[in-house]
Amino acid sequence: MRKLAAVLSAALVLGACTGQPSSDATGEQIYRQICANCHGPNLEGRVGPALGPGSNAATQPDSYLETTILRGRGSMPSFRSTLDDEQVQRVISFIREVQGG
Numbered sequence: 001m002r003k004l005a006a007v008l009s010a011a012l013v014l015g016a017c018t019g020q021p022s023s024d025a026t027g028e029q030i031y032r033q034i035c036a037n038c039h040g041p042n043l044e045g046r047v048g049p050a051l052g053p054g055s056n057a058a059t060q061p062d063s064y065l066e067t068t069i070l071r072g073r074g075s076m077p078s079f080r081s082t083l084d085d086e087q088v089q090r091v092i093s094f095i096r097e098v099q100g101g
C-alpha cells in the first residue's frame with residue numbers, strides 16, 4: 001500500500017507539473033521540470049532510483065537511458081509524446097555531466 005500511495009502521489013505531482021518544456025530548454029531545465037520530482041533535484045533518487053554518480057544508471061549506456069525515457073520503465077511513464085529527440089539527448093547529456101562531476 002505504501003508503494004501504491006507513493007506511485008499515486010508521484011502521478012499527481014507529475015500531473016500538476018507536466019507541460020511541454022520549451023523547445024530550447026536546456027537538459028538541466030528539462031530535468032528539473034519533468035524528472036526531478038521522481039528522481040530528486042540532485043539525481044539522488046526519490047520515488048525513482050538515483051541517477052547520479054555511483055548509480056546503476058551511471059553504468060548503463062546512453063541507449064538504456066534513451067529507451068527508458070522514450071518507453072518508460074516499471075512505474076515510470078513514457079516521455080515519447082512530451083520530449084522530442086533533441087530534448088531527450090539534452091537531458092541525457094545533463095545526467096552524464098552530473099554523473100561525471
Ligand code: HEC
Binds near residue numbers: 048
Ligand atoms: C513519475 C515518476 C517518474 C518520473 C517523472 C521520471 N521517472 Fe525515471 N524512473 C521512475 C521509476 C519508478 C523508475 C524505476 C523503474 C523500474 O526499474 O521499475 C525509473 C527509472 C529510470 C531510469 C533507469 C534507472 C535504472 O537504474 O535502471 C532512468 C535512466 C530514468 N528513470 C530517467 C528519467 C528521466 C531522464 C526522467 C525525465 C525525463 C524521468 N526518469 C522521469 C520514475 C520516474
